[in-house]
Amino acid sequence: MATIHEVARKAGVSVATVSRVLNDRLKVTEKTRTKVDRAIEDLNYEPSVLGRNLRNSESRLLLVMIPSISNPFYSQIINGIEDTAVREGYNIMLCETDSNPEREEIYFSLIRNRLADGIISMDPTVNKKRLQELACTYPIVQCSEYDEDGTIPHVTIDNELAAYQAVRHLIKLGQKKIALLNSDEKFLYARERQQGYEQAMQEFDLPIKKEWIYSSNALEFHSGQQAVRTLMSQADKPTAIFAVSDILAIGALKECNIRGLRVPQDVAIVGFDKISFSNMTHPALTTVAQPMYQMGSISAGMIIRKIRGDNVESVILDHELIIREST
Amino acid sequence: MATIHEVARKAGVSVATVSRVLNDRLKVTEKTRTKVDRAIEDLNYEPSVLGRNLRNSESRLLLVMIPSISNPFYSQIINGIEDTAVREGYNIMLCETDSNPEREEIYFSLIRNRLADGIISMDPTVNKKRLQELACTYPIVQCSEYDEDGTIPHVTIDNELAAYQAVRHLIKLGQKKIALLNSDEKFLYARERQQGYEQAMQEFDLPIKKEWIYSSNALEFHSGQQAVRTLMSQADKPTAIFAVSDILAIGALKECNIRGLRVPQDVAIVGFDKISFSNMTHPALTTVAQPMYQMGSISAGMIIRKIRGDNVESVILDHELIIREST
DNA sequence: ATGAAAGCGCTAACAG
DNA sequence: CTGTTAGCGCTTTCAT
Numbered sequence: 001m002a003t004i005h006e007v008a009r010k011a012g013v014s015v016a017t018v019s020r021v022l023n024d025r026l027k028v029t030e031k032t033r034t035k036v037d038r039a040i041e042d043l044n045y046e047p048s049v050l051g052r053n054l055r056n057s058e059s060r061l062l063l064v065m066i067p068s069i070s071n072p073f074y075s076q077i078i079n080g081i082e083d084t085a086v087r088e089g090y091n092i093m094l095c096e097t098d099s100n101p102e103r104e105e106i107y108f109s110l111i112r113n114r115l116a117d118g119i120i121s122m123d124p125t126v127n128k129k130r131l132q133e134l135a136c137t138y139p140i141v142q143c144s145e146y147d148e149d150g151t152i153p154h155v156t157i158d159n160e161l162a163a164y165q166a167v168r169h170l171i172k173l174g175q176k177k178i179a180l181l182n183s184d185e186k187f188l189y190a191r192e193r194q195q196g197y198e199q200a201m202q203e204f205d206l207p208i209k210k211e212w213i214y215s216s217n218a219l220e221f222h223s224g225q226q227a228v229r230t231l232m233s234q235a236d237k238p239t240a241i242f243a244v245s246d247i248l249a250i251g252a253l254k255e256c257n258i259r260g261l262r263v264p265q266d267v268a269i270v271g272f273d274k275i276s277f278s279n280m281t282h283p284a285l286t287t288v289a290q291p292m293y294q295m296g297s298i299s300a301g302m303i304i305r306k307i308r309g310d311n312v313e314s315v316i317l318d319h320e321l322i323i324r325e326s327t
Numbered sequence: 328m329a330t331i332h333e334v335a336r337k338a339g340v341s342v343a344t345v346s347r348v349l350n351d352r353l354k355v356t357e358k359t360r361t362k363v364d365r366a367i368e369d370l371n372y373e374p375s376v377l378g379r380n381l382r383n384s385e386s387r388l389l390l391v392m393i394p395s396i397s398n399p400f401y402s403q404i405i406n407g408i409e410d411t412a413v414r415e416g417y418n419i420m421l422c423e424t425d426s427n428p429e430r431e432e433i434y435f436s437l438i439r440n441r442l443a444d445g446i447i448s449m450d451p452t453v454n455k456k457r458l459q460e461l462a463c464t465y466p467i468v469q470c471s472e473y474d475e476d477g478t479i480p481h482v483t484i485d486n487e488l489a490a491y492q493a494v495r496h497l498i499k500l501g502q503k504k505i506a507l508l509n510s511d512e513k514f515l516y517a518r519e520r521q522q523g524y525e526q527a528m529q530e531f532d533l534p535i536k537k538e539w540i541y542s543s544n545a546l547e548f549h550s551g552q553q554a555v556r557t558l559m560s561q562a563d564k565p566t567a568i569f570a571v572s573d574i575l576a577i578g579a580l581k582e583c584n585i586r587g588l589r590v591p592q593d594v595a596i597v598g599f600d601k602i603s604f605s606n607m608t609h610p611a612l613t614t615v616a617q618p619m620y621q622m623g624s625i626s627a628g629m630i631i632r633k634i635r636g637d638n639v640e641s642v643i644l645d646h647e648l649i650i651r652e653s654t
Numbered sequence: 655a656t657g658a659a660a661g662c663g664c665t666a667a668c669a670g
Numbered sequence: 671c672t673g674t675t676a677g678c679g680c681t682t683t684c685a686t
Contacts, residue, residue, distance in 0.1 A: 003662090003663060003664090004663060004664065004665095005663080013672075013673085014672065014673045014674075015663090015664080015665090015673090015674095016665080016666080016672070016673060016674080016675095017671085017672060017673075019664070019665055019666085020665095020671095020672085022664095022665095023665080027671075027672095028671075028672085029671065029672090032671080032672080046436075046439040046440055046441075047440060047663080047664075048381075048440060048441045048662090048663050048664075049437075049440040049441055049442045049663095049664095050377075050380050050381045050384065050386065050441050050442075050662080050663070050664085051381055051662070051663025051664035051665085051678090052663075052664050052665075053377050053380070053381075053664090053678095054375075054377045054378055054380070054381045054662085054663080054664075054678050054679065054680085055663080055664045055665050055666085055677080055678050056664085056665070056678080057377065057678065057679095059377065061420075069396075069402045069405055069406065070399065070402040070403065070406075070603060072397065072399065075396045075397040076397065078396055078421075078423075079396065079397075079423065082421075082422075082423055086430075086433060091420050091422075091437065091442070092420065092421065093388075093418050093419065093420055093421075094405075094409075094419065094420075094421040095409075095418075096405075096406065096409055103413075106413060109373075110376075110418065112373040113373055113374060113375060113376040114373075114375045114376055114377050114679095115376045115377075115418070221603075221606075221607050250607050251607065253609075254607055254608075254609050257609035258609065276397060276548075277577075277604050277607075279548075280548045280577050280578065280581055280604075280608075281581075281607075281608075282580075282581050282584035282585065282609070330678090330679060330680090331679060331680065331681095332679080340656075340657085341656065341657045341658075342657090342658095342679090342680080342681090343656070343657060343658080343659095343681080343682075344655085344656060344657075346680070346681055346682085347655090347656085347681095349680095349681095350681080354655075354656095355655075355656085356655065356656090359655080359656080374679080374680075375678090375679055375680075376679095376680095377678080377679070377680085378662090378678070378679025378680035378681085379679075379680050379681075380662095380680090381661095381662050381663065381664085381678085381679080381680070382661080382662050382679080382680045382681045382682085383662085383680085383681070384662065384663095441663095
C-alpha cells in the first residue's frame with residue numbers, strides 16, 4: 001500500500017504538498033495539483049487515517065451507548081445520529097451494554113484510550129456517577145434518559161407533559177379506571193411519566209389506586225402480558241392502560257387479545273415511543289411519538305460541537321400524541 | 328493526558344519497558360513492573376490506541392454493513408458479532424447503507440483508509456462487483472446474504488431446505504392453496520426460498536399458480552398488507568401464505584385481521600426469521616428460526632481469523648421450524 | 655532484563 | 671507556492 005512519501009516521490013514534490021492537495025487543495029497551484037493527483041491515481045493511493053488520527057490526536061469516532069440493540073426505540077435515534085455524524089466526517093461505534101457494568105466499563109475505556117472522541121449515552125441503566133466523572137474530562141452528551149442532578153448536556157422530551165396528555169386523552173374518552181404500566185422507577189423517565197399520569201388523574205378527580213400502578217423491571221413484552229394478568233385478576237379491574245413503552249403496550253394488547261378482551265371497547269391502551277411495530281398490531285396502537293430521528297441528529301450535532309470545544313445547551317423537543325385504534 | 332514517556336520518566340525506566348509492562352508483563356522483573364505500575368497509577372495514564380494503531384498498522388475495528396438498523400432480523404446477529412468481537416479485542420462500527428450506493432461507497436472507503444481491519448457485509452443490496460473487488464485486497468466475509476458466484480467466505484443457512492420444510496408443514500396440515508409472499512428476486516435468498524416453495528408444491532402435486540406468488544420490492548409490513556389485498560382479490564383465493572420474512576408475515580396477518588379472516592382457520596401464515604416480534608402478534612407466528620446470534624458470532628470469528636491471515640471456509644448453519652399459533 | 659533508537663503515516667509550523 | 675523538519679504515542683528490533 002502506497003504511502004504519502006511514495007506519492008510525493010512519484011509526483012516529484014514534497015510530502016507536505018501532497019498533504020496539502022489532500023486537505024486544502026486551494027493552496028496548491030493547479031499544475032502541481034494535477035501532478036499529485038496523477039501520482040495518487042497511478043499508485044492507487046489512499047491516505048491512512050491511522051497516521052492522520054495520531055497526528056491530529058483525534059479518531060473522529062463517536063461512541064453510542066445503548067442498553068440493547070433489539071429495542072426498536074433506539075433504531076431511529078441511531079439513524080439520526082449516523083446521518084449527522086457521517087455528514088460531519090465522523091463514524092459511530094455502536095455499543096450495547098446489556099445493562100452490564102463490566103461491559104459498560106469496557107466501552108468507557110475506549111474514550112480514555114482516545115479511540116473515541118466523544119460519547120452519546122442513551123443507556124438509562126448507565127452508572128451515573130461514572131458518567132459524571134468521565135464527563136469532567138471527555139465530551140459526553142445524553143440522549144433520551146439523563147441525569148437530573150448532573151451537568152451533562154442532554155436532549156429529551158417533556159416526559160411529564162407527554163404522559164399527562166396521553167392520560168388526559170383517555171379521560172376525555174370517558175375512561176375513569178386507568179392503570180399505569182410503568183417501568184422501573186429508578187429511571188427518571190419512569191418517574192416523570194408517572195407524575196404526568198398522577199397529575200391528569202388528580203386534575204379530573206379520578207382515584208389513583210396503588211393496585212393499578214404496575215412496575216415492570218424489564219422492558220419486554222412479556223412484562224406487558226404479565227401486567228395485564230395481574231391487573232385483570234383484581235376485583236376492581238381497570239378499563240384502560242397507559243403504558244410507558246410501546247413494547248409493554250404491545251404485550252398488554254396481546255394478553256387482552258388472548259383473554260378475549262376487546263381493544264378498545266373493553267380495554268383502551270396507550271403506548272409510548274411510536275416504534276414502527278406500534279402500527280403493525282391489530283388494532284394499531286395509540287401512542288406518544290418521540291421525535292427520535294431528530295433526537296439522534298441533535299445529539300450528534302451536540303457532541304460534535306462539544307468535541308470542538310464549543311459550549312452546548314440541553315434541548316427539550318416536542319412530542320405528539322398519535323391517536324389510532326386502540327383508544 | 329499522560330504519555331508513555333512521562334510514565335517512563337516517572338518510573339525511572341525507558342519507554343520500552345513501560346510498553347513491555349503494558350503488553351507482555353512477563354518479560355519484566357517483578358520489581359520494575361511494580362515501579363511502572365505505580366507510575367501509571369500516579370499519572371492516571373491510559374495508553375493511546377492511536378499511537379498503537381499506527382505502529383501496528385491496525386485499527387482493531389470491524390465494519391458491519393447492514394441495509395437498515397430498523398430491521399430486527401439484524402439485531403441478534405449484531406449481538407453475536409459484538410460479543411465475539413469485544414472478546415477478541417475488536418470493536419464494531421455499525422454502518423447502515425439504506426441500500427444507497429453512495430453511502431456504501433463512503434463505508435467502503437473506511438477500509439481502504441485503514442480505519443477498519445475487515446468488513447462483515449450483511450447487506451443483500453450491496454454492489455457485488457465492488458465487494459468482490461475489495462475482497463481481493465481486504466478481509467471481507469458475508470453474513471446471511473452472499474454472492475453465489477463469488478469467492479467471499481460466508482455464513483448462512485440452507486434457505487431452500489428451510490422454505491421447503493415450511494411449505495411442507497403447511498401441506499401436511501392439509502393446505503393446498505398456498506401463496507408465496509416473496510421479496511425481490513434479485514436477492515439470492517429470495518430465489519432459494521422460492522425454489523424450496525416450488526419443490527414442496529411439486530412434490531405433493533400441488534399447482535404452482537403464478538397469481539399466488541407475490542413479489543414485494545420492500546421488506547416492510549405494508550408490503551405484507553398489500554400482498555394480502557392483492558391475493559384476496561382473486562377469484563381463487565389462497566388459504567395459506569408462506570412469507571419469506573416475518574415482517575411481511577406480520578403485515579399479512581394484520582390485513583387478515585382487518586378483513587375478518589381468522590388465522591389460522593381461514594388463512595394459515597408462516598413467516599421467516601423468528602424476529603422477536605413474531606411472538607408478539609396474535610396469534611403468534613409460525614416461523615423459521617435462523618440461528619442469528621450464532622451467525623453473528625461465527626461471522627466475527629471468521630473475519631478476525633481472516634484479518635490474521637488464516638484461511639477461512641464458508642459455513643452453513645442449521646435452521647428450525649417453530650410451529651406456533653398461526654398454522 | 656533493560657535501554658536506545660528507528661519509524662509507523664500523517665500534518666503543520668517555519669523558512670524560503 | 672513549496673520544501674524541510676519535527677513530532678503525534680506507540681512497539682520493536684538490536685544492542686548491552
